[in-house]
Amino acid sequence: xxxxxxxxxxxxxxxxxxxxxxxxxxxxxxxxxxxxxxxxxxxxxxxxxxxxxxxxxxxxxxxxxxxxxxxxxxxxxxxxxxxxxxxxxxxxxxxxxxxxxxxxxxxxxxxxxxxxxxxxxxxxxxxxxxxxxxxxxxxxxxxxxxxxxxxxxxxxxxxxxxxxxxxxxxxxxxxxxxxxxxxxxxxxxxxxxxxxxxxxxxxxxxxxxxxxxxxxxxxxxxxxxxxxxxxxxxxxxxxxxxxxxxxxxxxxxxxxxxxxxxxxxxxxxxxxxxxxxxxxxxxxxxxxxxxxxxxxxxxxxxxxxxxxxxxxxxxxxxxxxxxxxxxxxxxxxxxxxxxxxxxxxxxxxxxxxxxxxxxxxxxxxxxxxxxxxxxxxxxxxxxxxxxxxxxxxxxxxxxxxxxxxxxxxxxxxxxxxxxx
Amino acid sequence: xxxxxxxxxxxxxxxxxxxxxxxxxxxxxxxxxxxxxxxxxxxxxxxxxxxxxxxxxxxxxxxxxxxxxxxxxxxxxxxxxxxxxxxxxxxxxxxxxxxxxxxxxxxxxxxxxxxxxxxxxxxxxxxxxxxxxxxxxxxxxxxxxxxxxxxxxxxxxxxxxxxxxxxxxxxxxxxxxxxxxxxxxxxxxxxxxxxxxxxxxxxxxxxxxxxxxxxxxxxxxxxxxxxxxxxxxxxxxxxxxxxxxxxxxxxxxxxxxxxxxxxxxxxxxxxxxxxxxxxxxxxxxxxxxxxxxxxxxxxxxxxxxxxxxxxxxxxxxxxxxxxxxxxxxxxxxxxxxxxxxxxxxxxxxxxxxxxxxxxxxxxxxxxxxxxxxxxxxxxxxxxxxxxxxxxxxxxxxxxxxxxxxxxxxxxxxxxxxxxx
Numbered sequence: 001x002x003x004x005x006x007x008x009x010x011x012x013x014x015x016x017x018x019x020x021x022x023x024x025x026x027x028x029x030x031x032x033x034x035x036x037x038x039x040x041x042x043x044x045x046x047x048x049x050x051x052x053x054x055x056x057x058x059x060x061x062x063x064x065x066x067x068x069x070x071x072x073x074x075x076x077x078x079x080x081x082x083x084x085x086x087x088x089x090x091x092x093x094x095x096x097x098x099x100x101x102x103x104x105x106x107x108x109x110x111x112x113x114x115x116x117x118x119x120x121x122x123x124x125x126x127x128x129x130x131x132x133x134x135x136x137x138x139x140x141x142x143x144x145x146x147x148x149x150x151x152x153x154x155x156x157x158x159x160x161x162x163x164x165x166x167x168x169x170x171x172x173x174x175x176x177x178x179x180x181x182x183x184x185x186x187x188x189x190x191x192x193x194x195x196x197x198x199x200x201x202x203x204x205x206x207x208x209x210x211x212x213x214x215x216x217x218x219x220x221x222x223x224x225x226x227x228x229x230x231x232x233x234x235x236x237x238x239x240x241x242x243x244x245x246x247x248x249x250x251x252x253x254x255x256x257x258x259x260x261x262x263x264x265x266x267x268x269x270x271x272x273x274x275x276x277x278x279x280x281x282x283x284x285x286x287x288x289x290x291x292x293x294x295x296x297x298x299x300x301x302x303x304x305x306x307x308x309x310x311x312x313x314x315x316x317x318x319x320x321x322x323x324x325x326x327x328x329x330x331x332x333x334x335x336x337x338x339x340x341x342x343x344x345x346x347x348x349x350x351x352x353x354x355x356x357x358x359x360x361x362x363x364x365x366x367x368x369x370x371x372x373x374x375x376x377x378x379x380x381x382x383x384x385x386x387x388x389x390x391x392x393x394x395x396x397x398x399x400x401x402x403x404x405x406x407x408x409x410x411x412x413x414x415x416x417x418x419x420x
Numbered sequence: 421x422x423x424x425x426x427x428x429x430x431x432x433x434x435x436x437x438x439x440x441x442x443x444x445x446x447x448x449x450x451x452x453x454x455x456x457x458x459x460x461x462x463x464x465x466x467x468x469x470x471x472x473x474x475x476x477x478x479x480x481x482x483x484x485x486x487x488x489x490x491x492x493x494x495x496x497x498x499x500x501x502x503x504x505x506x507x508x509x510x511x512x513x514x515x516x517x518x519x520x521x522x523x524x525x526x527x528x529x530x531x532x533x534x535x536x537x538x539x540x541x542x543x544x545x546x547x548x549x550x551x552x553x554x555x556x557x558x559x560x561x562x563x564x565x566x567x568x569x570x571x572x573x574x575x576x577x578x579x580x581x582x583x584x585x586x587x588x589x590x591x592x593x594x595x596x597x598x599x600x601x602x603x604x605x606x607x608x609x610x611x612x613x614x615x616x617x618x619x620x621x622x623x624x625x626x627x628x629x630x631x632x633x634x635x636x637x638x639x640x641x642x643x644x645x646x647x648x649x650x651x652x653x654x655x656x657x658x659x660x661x662x663x664x665x666x667x668x669x670x671x672x673x674x675x676x677x678x679x680x681x682x683x684x685x686x687x688x689x690x691x692x693x694x695x696x697x698x699x700x701x702x703x704x705x706x707x708x709x710x711x712x713x714x715x716x717x718x719x720x721x722x723x724x725x726x727x728x729x730x731x732x733x734x735x736x737x738x739x740x741x742x743x744x745x746x747x748x749x750x751x752x753x754x755x756x757x758x759x760x761x762x763x764x765x766x767x768x769x770x771x772x773x774x775x776x777x778x779x780x781x782x783x784x785x786x787x788x789x790x791x792x793x794x795x796x797x798x799x800x801x802x803x804x805x806x807x808x809x810x811x812x813x814x815x816x817x818x819x820x821x822x823x824x825x826x827x828x829x830x831x832x833x834x835x836x837x838x839x840x
């Protein structure tokens with residue numbers, strides 16, 4: 001029999017305990033042993049959880065319990081769980097976590113500590129979708145060319161509603177908050193940070209590349225408005241918040257931002273709160289993984305799968321997929337300024353003569369070549385110029401946006417969305 | 421260093437050797453050891469393969485070579501590979517196969533023999549998509565409620581072309597043959613047998629259920645005609661060949677047949693030669709896996725992933741996912757006659773008065789309740805009655821079809837397609 005201690009018995013922790021109890025028949029048959037939750041650590045002892053386990057508010061009761069084989073870390077945060085997880089590993093306990101922030105910052109230190117003991121984290125990316133499993137084991141024969149993922153269900157829900165039902169950004173954000181999809185302070189989701197944490201984890205498995213959130217381009221959907229959605233629809237695009245990892249020679253691009261993406265692409269067809277991750281390997285081509293990216297049971301499904309793996313085989317695969325560094329040249333993170341993309345711009349201008357000619361000249365000086373342009377009337381005798389460009393360099397676009405913003409007939413900082 | 425012997429160096433076998441050579445940098449880093457192909461067994465020694473390996477036409481050169489750690493079986497067929505694989509396992513060599521027919525018939529015997537040695541088969545289902553991995557490891561915490569898969573790219577290509585481009589069945593079959601998607605005798609694909617082999621493998625992992633192709637309902641797309649496609653489009657359906665496994669109490673339905681499926685479903689959006697498998701777990705909800713189901717490199721990607729797994733951890737997971745049988749009641753295969761479904765029927769009738777009244781009476785006597793009916797003119801003064809039913813029992817539908825076929829004003833055996 002394997003005994004589990006859960007540190008953090010909130011929604012996911014409760015689901016983990018419930019699944020191990022309710023699905024014990026199939027889990028013990030697959031694992032080859034019985035798996036039971038012995039104890040759980042909570043902050044608030046007085047809350048009733050309906051679980052037949054020892055409840056404590058002291059992590060030592062789990063970490064120093066010699067009977068506990070596997071520690072499930074579901075505390076949230078970075079520093080405190082890092083200390084807790086290190087203590088567990090050093091005490092010889094296998095660890096399973098769903099904590100993407102912990103991994104976004106400390107995954108390589110944890111890999112070092114967990115060389116001879118299992119440390120698993122399937123639930124940290126895309127909830128119930130076994131994407132770690134797929135990328136680390138299923139696609140291991142491939143050089144990974146790219147990863148493009150809808151890794152934040154809140155943003156995808158909002159973009160879907162704006163697209164299909166014509167809801168405004170502000171209205172759909174409010175609705176998402178009421179539904180519990182978005183927090184009171186929605187920055188972590190709509191600002192792209194949640195997706196960035198997940199992207200960094202996948203990038204380590206795909207490329208062996210160490211980067212922290214501060215190192216990469218992270219933008220959100222907070223600039224996307226109904227005009228942009230309308231433009232996208234007119235030209236056959238969907239707008240999605242994507243986490244993107246892309247190999248280009250010896251460099252890897254890592255970026256999170258809203259994207260215009262052709263409606264025919266599989267990833268563009270993913271609607272609502274669902275997650276999906278498209279991975280292109282040099283041999284397998286495109287594969288895509290779809291499912292619930294959040295929710296107690298879906299996330300707990302991945303946590304319990306890791307527990308079963310550990311029961312079956314202990315430490316099997318290296319934590320981040322590499323048993324040793326690749327020989328030859330190492331991949332490096334590409335500077336964001338060097339990213340090449342097509343761009344969509346929304347420029348709000350005063351509706352005066354000569355404006356277009358002046359803008360056209362500015363595009364030219366920044367090496368920006370225009371593919372399509374639409375002019376749409378906007379409020380207060382202004383107009384929105386909706387522009388898509390041919391491929392351009394990120395630094396050129398940024399410089400141009402800065403120059404445009406300073407012009408007297410440009411009424412606000414132009415909004416830019418990258419086109420995939 | 422691990423040494424591999426490939427038995428059957430055709431398209432996939434050549435790709436396996438090429439991937440192990442071309443992607444050696446990333447493969448050895450992930451595996452932690454170098455992996456090389458030592459030798460390959462072929463039927464025709466004179467053909468040039470451009471590989472720097474020993475080529476032989478004698479399987480003993482691989483099976484009796486003490487240096488070879490892993491045997492890759494890519495011979496095709498059932499009886500001969502079964503003997504070869506048994507010899508390899510008994511000689512203590514790990515085995516990787518892409519042979520779905522072998523597994524459709526002998527997977528439980530092989531599991532018995534391979535209790536202490538790795539036997540892997542990711543490539544046997546849906547080519548490059550790591551669906552075995554996902555189902556066996558990633559979703560192991562779940563009772564699997566259903567599996568619905570597009571497991572045959574040829575059929576999906578044909579259905580997609582008929583739907584999107586209005587091509588006739590005969591024309592698209594000819595084109596698929598010219599493109600190399602379908603064999604000269606297309607029965608194995610269009611008759612549903614290829615998909616059935618794959619479904620049986622997945623059903624063992626999901627349910628621990630042992631069944632052979634002869635035990636389950638297998639139909640193909642060979643009855644689907646443009647009228648059916650038109651009906652489907654009009655009522656918001658796509659037509660797909662699906663492999664379906666569904667748990668219903670203590671019974672499991674296993675069936676392969678053409679289906680009408682609502683266009684909003686993810687699986688209905690999969691076009692062309694691609695494969696996709698939707699799995700519903702009781703905790704995770706729906707997850708879906710998409711990618712190339714065939715082709716040398718995609719299939720070899722899965723074979724090599726298995727080789728890397730074996731290099732990393734030897735024997736880790738039980739072959740069919742269960743370390744021991746589930747306690748309590750075992751799941752049984754549901755009799756096909758007891759399957760309950762909605763149905764679509766195309767009945768070609770002579771266009772005479774009184775026909776509808778007579779048919780209506782026959783529906784009633786068989787407990788078949790009609791949901792929609794369209795009448796469309798057909799050749800030779802006949803009409804096609806296109807009918808969808810409410811839920812009915814398979815045995816009732818079959819009995820009704822038999823009665824309809826015998827009527828003098830019914831010109832051919834009615835065509836039936838199940839509605840998911």
